Amino acid sequence: xxxxxxxxxxxxxxxxxxxxxxxxxxxxxxxxxxxxxxxxxxxxxxxxxxxxxxxxxxxxxxxxxxxxxxxxxxxxxxxxxxxxxxxxxxxxxxxxxxxxxxxxxxxxxxxxxxxxxxxxxxxxxxxxxxxxxxxxxxxxxxxxxxxxxxxxxxxxxxxxxxxxxxxxxxxxxxxxxxxxxxxxxxxxxxxxxxxxxxxxxxxxxxxxxxxxxxxxxxxxxxxxxxxxxxxxxxxxxxxxxxxxxxxxxxxxxxxxxxxxxxxxxxxxxxxxxxxxxxxxxxxxxxxxxxxxxxxxxxxxxxxxxxxxxxxxxxxxxxxxxxxxxxxxxxxxxxxxxxxxxxxxxxxxxxxxxxxxxxxxxxxxxxxxxxx
Numbered sequence: 001x002x003x004x005x006x007x008x009x010x011x012x013x014x015x016x017x018x019x020x021x022x023x024x025x026x027x028x029x030x031x032x033x034x035x036x037x038x039x040x041x042x043x044x045x046x047x048x049x050x051x052x053x054x055x056x057x058x059x060x061x062x063x064x065x066x067x068x069x070x071x072x073x074x075x076x077x078x079x080x081x082x083x084x085x086x087x088x089x090x091x092x093x094x095x096x097x098x099x100x101x102x103x104x105x106x107x108x109x110x111x112x113x114x115x116x117x118x119x120x121x122x123x124x125x126x127x128x129x130x131x132x133x134x135x136x137x138x139x140x141x142x143x144x145x146x147x148x149x150x151x152x153x154x155x156x157x158x159x160x161x162x163x164x165x166x167x168x169x170x171x172x173x174x175x176x177x178x179x180x181x182x183x184x185x186x187x188x189x190x191x192x193x194x195x196x197x198x199x200x201x202x203x204x205x206x207x208x209x210x211x212x213x214x215x216x217x218x219x220x221x222x223x224x225x226x227x228x229x230x231x232x233x234x235x236x237x238x239x240x241x242x243x244x245x246x247x248x249x250x251x252x253x254x255x256x257x258x259x260x261x262x263x264x265x266x267x268x269x270x271x272x273x274x275x276x277x278x279x280x281x282x283x284x285x286x287x288x289x290x291x292x293x294x295x296x297x298x299x300x301x302x303x304x305x306x307x308x309x310x311x312x313x314x315x316x317x318x319x320x321x322x323x324x325x326x327x328x329x330x331x332x333x334x335x336x337x338x339x340x341x342x343x344x345x346x347x348x349x350x351x352x353x354x355x356x357x358x359x360x361x362x363x364x365x366x367x368x369x370x371x
Contacts, residue, residue: 001366003244004276010048011371012236019233020218027212032219034060039358041367062087065096088112092120099125103146110150123157128176130163140183157196165203202226225354240329245321247273258303272312279307281360289349293326296333
């Protein structure tokens, strides 16, 4: 195993799930494991979530669901990106639930189910304002009527997705929720009910209890971010990334480091090289902004971040080849005080969001599971 490794703390994952459970009361939990479980490893994370009792798993694409079926995952799996007609056969074959945004897609799924002697399960996706996927509220019931005519398609769920749930007190979430409730009320007045009603992603779980319905879809909160404000419910980051110093050199004032000579030493200093770069998912956008921890002390990453390596300025400190450097995670200093760099901090430095930080960690970084 190379010295650069992502450590995945399954005990932290279980803690985060327990926090979510306390928040959502009786709602069932669909754990989002798309994009390789937000970079944490879809196979091990999915197994851990199932062992801890999640009711279903959520993926973005059919191939992610197929992968889970092939490794023996048998819980319900919902594909939350509308499938293409050519994917319907595979979705039905592997018993994946799909979201339906058009009659055409529903018919394609129903036909594949009929051909294989099955009944496929689907959820009607309502576009309440995200304007990415789904059917408009005005057309929802007419579409549902058409879908209900298909004997091999069971529309057992209905859902929507919030555009601003990660923004505290943004009023648009209430507007979307109102639109969704209007569709539910109209369907109910016609005697139509759903086993699965879901809208709440991570942000809505904490902001809008009335959005929990019968099922919630935690994503980033499973992995330790987007914490609620209550101190006793703080989430724990699941991923940390460490590496080791592979070389050190002294440079003189006026000498430069890395491509493009973007960094010039203002005085004589020691430069360390770490074997991690943007090929590992340590974003090039962090150039000139980010830091790492060595012996619990923050040191700046200097020069342009390379594909496979980056460099650290440790001044006149005596840091040796082979010492551990924390790129994401926690480390104690020589006095035992804990310091940390989390995905939210890296995201601020890179001008992005923590989702991109964890999902960017590439497949060539080994994952080590603990807990």
